[in-house]
Amino acid sequence: MTKPQPSHSSIAPPPELLDALSSARKPLIIAHLSPDGDAIGSLTALGYLLYRMGKDPILACQDKAPPAFNFLPFYDRILQDTQGIQPDLVISVDSSDPTRMGSVYDEARFGDLPLIVIDHHITNVYFGDLNWVEPMCCATDEMIYYLTRALQEPLDETLATALLTGIVTDTRGFRTYNVTPAVMHITGELIDAGAPLSIITERVLDNRSLALITLWARALDTVELDQGVISAINTLAMRRDLGGVIRAEGLVSFLLSAQEAKIAAVFTEMPAGKVECSFRARRGYDVSHIALSLGGGGHPPAAGCTVEGEIHTVRSQVVAMLKQALQPES
Ligand SMILES: [Mn+2]
Known part of the structure:
Protein backbone atom coordinates (compact mmCIF):
# COMPACT_ATOMS: atom_id res chain seq x y z
CA MET A 1 0.00 0.00 0.00
CA THR A 2 1.22 3.47 -0.79
CA LYS A 3 0.92 6.21 1.75
CA PRO A 4 -2.32 8.16 1.48
CA GLN A 5 -1.83 11.65 0.06
CA PRO A 6 -3.86 14.69 1.00
CA SER A 7 -6.25 15.63 -1.76
CA HIS A 8 -5.17 19.26 -1.50
CA SER A 9 -1.56 20.26 -1.46
CA SER A 10 -0.15 22.55 1.20
CA ILE A 11 2.63 23.75 -1.10
CA ALA A 12 2.83 27.54 -1.28
CA PRO A 13 5.42 30.06 -2.45
CA PRO A 14 7.50 31.94 0.14
CA PRO A 15 6.02 35.34 1.09
CA GLU A 16 9.18 37.13 -0.12
CA LEU A 17 8.45 35.78 -3.59
CA LEU A 18 4.95 37.26 -3.55
CA ASP A 19 6.39 40.60 -2.38
CA ALA A 20 9.02 40.62 -5.13
CA LEU A 21 6.45 39.86 -7.83
CA SER A 22 4.02 42.44 -6.49
CA SER A 23 6.58 45.23 -6.50
CA ALA A 24 8.09 44.41 -9.92
CA ARG A 25 7.06 46.51 -12.91
CA LYS A 26 8.97 44.93 -15.78
CA PRO A 27 9.96 41.37 -14.87
CA LEU A 28 12.04 39.32 -17.30
CA ILE A 29 10.97 35.66 -17.26
CA ILE A 30 13.38 33.09 -18.70
CA ALA A 31 12.63 29.51 -19.74
CA HIS A 32 15.44 27.03 -20.30
CA LEU A 33 17.07 26.30 -23.64
CA SER A 34 15.69 23.38 -25.68
CA PRO A 35 12.34 24.25 -24.13
CA ASP A 36 9.71 21.61 -23.46
CA GLY A 37 6.03 22.05 -22.68
CA ASP A 38 6.67 22.75 -19.01
CA ALA A 39 9.31 25.38 -19.79
CA ILE A 40 7.05 27.15 -22.30
CA GLY A 41 3.92 26.44 -20.26
CA SER A 42 5.34 27.94 -17.09
CA LEU A 43 6.95 30.84 -19.00
CA THR A 44 3.68 31.80 -20.67
CA ALA A 45 1.48 31.08 -17.65
CA LEU A 46 3.60 33.30 -15.41
CA GLY A 47 3.93 35.94 -18.13
CA TYR A 48 0.19 36.02 -18.66
CA LEU A 49 -0.51 36.06 -14.90
CA LEU A 50 1.84 39.01 -14.34
CA TYR A 51 0.42 40.82 -17.38
CA ARG A 52 -3.07 40.39 -15.99
CA MET A 53 -1.81 41.87 -12.70
CA GLY A 54 -0.84 45.03 -14.59
CA LYS A 55 2.86 44.31 -15.04
CA ASP A 56 4.83 44.61 -18.25
CA PRO A 57 6.51 41.18 -18.40
CA ILE A 58 9.17 40.21 -20.91
CA LEU A 59 9.28 36.53 -21.91
CA ALA A 60 12.54 35.02 -23.13
CA CYS A 61 13.99 31.70 -24.22
CA GLN A 62 17.26 31.22 -26.09
CA ASP A 63 15.84 28.54 -28.40
CA LYS A 64 12.69 29.02 -30.43
CA ALA A 65 9.63 27.51 -28.79
CA PRO A 66 8.35 24.59 -30.88
CA PRO A 67 5.33 25.59 -33.05
CA ALA A 68 3.29 22.90 -31.25
CA PHE A 69 2.99 25.43 -28.42
CA ASN A 70 1.71 28.31 -30.54
CA PHE A 71 -1.69 28.12 -28.83
CA LEU A 72 -0.18 29.41 -25.59
CA PRO A 73 -0.52 33.08 -24.54
CA PHE A 74 2.28 35.40 -25.66
CA TYR A 75 3.85 32.61 -27.77
CA ASP A 76 4.62 35.24 -30.43
CA ARG A 77 6.17 37.55 -27.88
CA ILE A 78 8.85 35.16 -26.58
CA LEU A 79 12.22 36.81 -27.24
CA GLN A 80 15.29 34.83 -28.25
CA ASP A 81 17.50 37.88 -27.79
CA THR A 82 17.30 40.17 -24.76
CA GLN A 83 19.63 42.93 -26.00
CA GLY A 84 18.28 46.37 -25.25
CA ILE A 85 15.62 45.34 -22.74
CA GLN A 86 15.63 46.84 -19.25
CA PRO A 87 13.87 44.64 -16.71
CA ASP A 88 13.70 45.33 -12.96
CA LEU A 89 13.55 41.66 -11.90
CA VAL A 90 14.60 38.34 -13.43
CA ILE A 91 12.65 35.11 -12.91
CA SER A 92 13.99 31.76 -14.08
CA VAL A 93 11.41 29.00 -14.57
CA ASP A 94 12.05 25.24 -14.85
CA SER A 95 15.88 25.61 -14.96
CA SER A 96 17.97 23.64 -12.49
CA ASP A 97 21.19 25.61 -13.02
CA PRO A 98 22.13 28.99 -14.52
CA THR A 99 23.62 27.57 -17.72
CA ARG A 100 20.12 26.34 -18.65
CA MET A 101 19.03 29.98 -19.02
CA GLY A 102 21.40 30.25 -22.00
CA SER A 103 22.29 33.45 -23.80
CA VAL A 104 19.11 35.36 -22.86
CA TYR A 105 20.51 35.79 -19.33
CA ASP A 106 23.24 38.38 -19.72
CA GLU A 107 25.18 38.32 -16.45
CA ALA A 108 26.86 41.64 -17.23
CA ARG A 109 23.55 43.45 -17.62
CA PHE A 110 21.22 41.52 -15.34
CA GLY A 111 23.67 40.37 -12.64
CA ASP A 112 22.75 43.23 -10.30
CA LEU A 113 19.00 42.58 -10.55
CA PRO A 114 17.31 40.25 -8.11
CA LEU A 115 17.06 36.73 -9.58
CA ILE A 116 14.14 34.51 -8.59
CA VAL A 117 14.35 30.78 -9.28
CA ILE A 118 11.12 28.77 -9.60
CA ASP A 119 11.80 25.11 -10.30
CA HIS A 120 10.86 21.53 -9.45
CA HIS A 121 14.11 19.70 -10.29
CA ILE A 122 15.63 17.85 -7.34
CA THR A 123 19.07 18.68 -8.78
CA ASN A 124 18.45 22.45 -8.60
CA VAL A 125 21.61 24.24 -7.48
CA TYR A 126 19.80 27.24 -5.87
CA PHE A 127 21.41 29.84 -8.13
CA GLY A 128 18.95 32.65 -7.42
CA ASP A 129 18.77 35.35 -4.78
CA LEU A 130 15.42 33.81 -3.90
CA ASN A 131 14.90 30.13 -4.67
CA TRP A 132 11.53 28.41 -4.65
CA VAL A 133 12.27 24.77 -5.42
CA GLU A 134 9.66 22.04 -4.96
CA PRO A 135 11.01 18.62 -6.02
CA MET A 136 7.70 17.00 -5.08
CA CYS A 137 5.88 18.96 -7.77
CA CYS A 138 5.30 17.16 -11.06
CA ALA A 139 5.89 20.31 -13.11
CA THR A 140 6.95 23.93 -12.69
CA ASP A 141 3.45 24.69 -13.94
CA GLU A 142 2.06 22.95 -10.85
CA MET A 143 4.05 25.52 -8.84
CA ILE A 144 2.69 28.39 -10.96
CA TYR A 145 -0.78 27.11 -10.09
CA TYR A 146 0.07 27.37 -6.35
CA LEU A 147 1.51 30.82 -7.01
CA THR A 148 -1.72 31.87 -8.74
CA ARG A 149 -3.67 30.71 -5.70
CA ALA A 150 -1.31 32.43 -3.26
CA LEU A 151 -1.71 35.69 -5.18
CA GLN A 152 -5.47 35.17 -4.98
CA GLU A 153 -5.68 35.52 -8.73
CA PRO A 154 -8.51 33.71 -10.55
CA LEU A 155 -8.00 31.03 -13.16
CA ASP A 156 -9.26 31.73 -16.63
CA GLU A 157 -9.17 29.65 -19.79
CA THR A 158 -5.91 31.15 -21.06
CA LEU A 159 -4.05 30.69 -17.79
CA ALA A 160 -5.50 27.22 -17.18
CA THR A 161 -4.43 26.10 -20.67
CA ALA A 162 -0.83 27.19 -20.11
CA LEU A 163 -0.76 25.55 -16.66
CA LEU A 164 -2.17 22.26 -17.90
CA THR A 165 0.31 22.17 -20.79
CA GLY A 166 3.26 21.87 -18.41
CA ILE A 167 1.53 19.29 -16.23
CA VAL A 168 0.59 17.10 -19.22
CA THR A 169 4.10 17.42 -20.65
CA ASP A 170 6.11 16.58 -17.57
CA THR A 171 3.82 13.76 -16.45
CA ARG A 172 3.64 12.42 -20.03
CA GLY A 173 -0.11 12.43 -19.71
CA PHE A 174 -0.43 11.64 -15.98
CA ARG A 175 1.81 8.58 -16.06
CA THR A 176 4.63 9.54 -13.69
CA TYR A 177 5.12 8.71 -10.01
CA ASN A 178 4.58 12.30 -8.92
CA VAL A 179 0.97 12.50 -10.13
CA THR A 180 -0.61 12.91 -6.70
CA PRO A 181 -4.28 13.31 -5.87
CA ALA A 182 -3.52 17.03 -5.61
CA VAL A 183 -2.35 17.07 -9.24
CA MET A 184 -5.56 15.39 -10.35
CA HIS A 185 -7.58 17.80 -8.25
CA ILE A 186 -5.78 20.77 -9.83
CA THR A 187 -6.26 19.25 -13.28
CA GLY A 188 -9.99 19.09 -12.65
CA GLU A 189 -9.99 22.76 -11.71
CA LEU A 190 -8.01 23.66 -14.84
CA ILE A 191 -10.43 21.76 -17.07
CA ASP A 192 -13.29 23.46 -15.25
CA ALA A 193 -11.68 26.81 -16.08
CA GLY A 194 -11.66 25.87 -19.76
CA ALA A 195 -8.33 24.12 -20.40
CA PRO A 196 -8.90 21.65 -23.26
CA LEU A 197 -7.22 18.49 -21.97
CA SER A 198 -7.57 16.37 -25.09
CA ILE A 199 -6.31 19.14 -27.39
CA ILE A 200 -3.35 19.83 -25.12
CA THR A 201 -2.54 16.11 -24.92
CA GLU A 202 -2.65 15.80 -28.70
CA ARG A 203 -0.50 18.91 -29.20
CA VAL A 204 2.06 17.91 -26.61
CA LEU A 205 2.27 14.13 -26.84
CA ASP A 206 0.95 13.03 -30.25
CA ASN A 207 2.52 15.56 -32.52
CA ARG A 208 5.58 14.40 -34.47
CA SER A 209 6.86 15.46 -37.86
MN1 LIG B 1 9.57 20.78 -15.77
Missing part, protein backbone atom coordinates in the same frame (compact mmCIF):
# COMPACT_ATOMS: atom_id res chain seq x y z
CA LEU A 210 7.69 12.85 -40.48
CA ALA A 211 11.30 14.04 -40.27
CA LEU A 212 11.33 13.22 -36.55
CA ILE A 213 9.85 9.77 -37.17
CA THR A 214 12.51 9.20 -39.85
CA LEU A 215 15.19 10.12 -37.30
CA TRP A 216 13.62 7.66 -34.83
CA ALA A 217 13.83 4.96 -37.52
CA ARG A 218 17.53 5.62 -38.09
CA ALA A 219 18.34 5.83 -34.39
CA LEU A 220 16.35 2.66 -33.67
CA ASP A 221 18.77 0.86 -35.99
CA THR A 222 21.44 1.45 -33.33
CA VAL A 223 19.51 0.07 -30.35
CA GLU A 224 21.45 -2.09 -27.96
CA LEU A 225 20.44 -3.69 -24.70
CA ASP A 226 23.22 -4.17 -22.14
CA GLN A 227 21.82 -5.89 -19.08
CA GLY A 228 18.92 -3.60 -18.18
CA VAL A 229 20.24 -0.54 -20.01
CA ILE A 230 18.81 0.10 -23.46
CA SER A 231 20.42 2.80 -25.58
CA ALA A 232 20.52 4.33 -29.05
CA ILE A 233 22.54 7.03 -30.78
CA ASN A 234 21.57 9.95 -32.98
CA THR A 235 24.48 11.18 -35.09
CA LEU A 236 24.99 14.37 -37.11
CA ALA A 237 25.09 12.20 -40.26
CA MET A 238 21.72 10.61 -39.49
CA ARG A 239 19.93 13.94 -39.54
CA ARG A 240 21.87 15.78 -42.27
CA ASP A 241 18.87 15.70 -44.65
CA LEU A 242 16.12 16.12 -42.07
CA GLY A 243 15.57 19.86 -42.28
CA GLY A 244 16.76 21.01 -38.90
CA VAL A 245 15.45 18.21 -36.70
CA ILE A 246 18.08 17.72 -34.00
CA ARG A 247 16.78 15.71 -31.07
CA ALA A 248 14.92 12.43 -31.41
CA GLU A 249 12.23 13.80 -29.07
CA GLY A 250 10.35 11.11 -27.20
CA LEU A 251 12.62 8.29 -28.33
CA VAL A 252 14.19 7.72 -24.93
CA SER A 253 10.78 7.22 -23.29
CA PHE A 254 9.81 4.86 -26.11
CA LEU A 255 12.98 2.80 -25.53
CA LEU A 256 12.13 2.47 -21.86
CA SER A 257 8.89 0.74 -22.88
CA ALA A 258 11.00 -2.33 -23.78
CA GLN A 259 10.11 -5.07 -21.31
CA GLU A 260 13.79 -5.89 -20.78
CA ALA A 261 14.78 -2.29 -19.99
CA LYS A 262 15.15 -0.67 -16.58
CA ILE A 263 17.04 2.38 -17.82
CA ALA A 264 17.05 3.99 -21.28
CA ALA A 265 19.54 6.40 -22.83
CA VAL A 266 19.75 8.32 -26.09
CA PHE A 267 23.04 9.93 -27.13
CA THR A 268 22.81 12.85 -29.54
CA GLU A 269 25.93 13.95 -31.38
CA MET A 270 26.22 17.75 -31.48
CA PRO A 271 28.72 19.99 -33.28
CA ALA A 272 32.11 20.69 -31.68
CA GLY A 273 32.53 17.23 -30.20
CA LYS A 274 29.67 17.44 -27.73
CA VAL A 275 27.19 14.69 -26.94
CA GLU A 276 23.80 15.30 -25.36
CA CYS A 277 22.72 12.43 -23.14
CA SER A 278 19.10 11.84 -22.22
CA PHE A 279 18.14 9.27 -19.58
CA ARG A 280 14.93 7.66 -18.39
CA ALA A 281 14.45 5.13 -15.60
CA ARG A 282 11.68 2.89 -14.45
CA ARG A 283 10.20 3.26 -10.98
CA GLY A 284 12.73 2.33 -8.30
CA TYR A 285 15.76 3.47 -10.33
CA ASP A 286 17.47 6.85 -10.28
CA VAL A 287 19.31 8.43 -13.22
CA SER A 288 19.45 11.96 -11.79
CA HIS A 289 22.64 11.43 -9.77
CA ILE A 290 24.50 10.14 -12.83
CA ALA A 291 23.34 13.13 -14.89
CA LEU A 292 24.41 15.41 -12.03
CA SER A 293 27.85 13.77 -11.79
CA LEU A 294 28.29 14.47 -15.52
CA GLY A 295 27.39 18.14 -15.12
CA GLY A 296 23.69 17.86 -15.92
CA GLY A 297 20.56 17.38 -13.86
CA GLY A 298 16.98 16.25 -13.72
CA HIS A 299 14.71 13.96 -11.75
CA PRO A 300 15.21 10.36 -10.60
CA PRO A 301 13.19 8.98 -13.56
CA ALA A 302 14.25 11.53 -16.20
CA ALA A 303 17.54 13.37 -16.45
CA GLY A 304 20.14 14.55 -18.91
CA CYS A 305 23.57 16.06 -19.44
CA THR A 306 25.98 17.19 -22.13
CA VAL A 307 29.49 15.72 -22.24
CA GLU A 308 32.47 16.09 -24.55
CA GLY A 309 33.83 13.21 -26.57
CA GLU A 310 33.37 10.92 -29.54
CA ILE A 311 29.81 9.63 -29.55
CA HIS A 312 30.57 5.89 -29.53
CA THR A 313 33.09 6.31 -26.73
CA VAL A 314 30.67 8.43 -24.73
CA ARG A 315 27.97 5.83 -25.23
CA SER A 316 30.04 2.96 -23.89
CA GLN A 317 31.40 4.96 -20.94
CA VAL A 318 28.02 6.33 -19.91
CA VAL A 319 26.22 3.01 -20.37
CA ALA A 320 28.79 1.49 -18.00
CA MET A 321 27.88 4.16 -15.44
CA LEU A 322 24.15 3.59 -15.96
CA LYS A 323 24.61 -0.14 -15.36
CA GLN A 324 25.84 0.74 -11.87
CA ALA A 325 22.54 2.57 -11.29
CA LEU A 326 20.71 -0.70 -11.89
CA GLN A 327 20.97 -1.51 -8.21
CA PRO A 328 17.48 -0.50 -7.10
CA GLU A 329 17.20 2.19 -4.48
CA SER A 330 16.43 0.62 -1.14
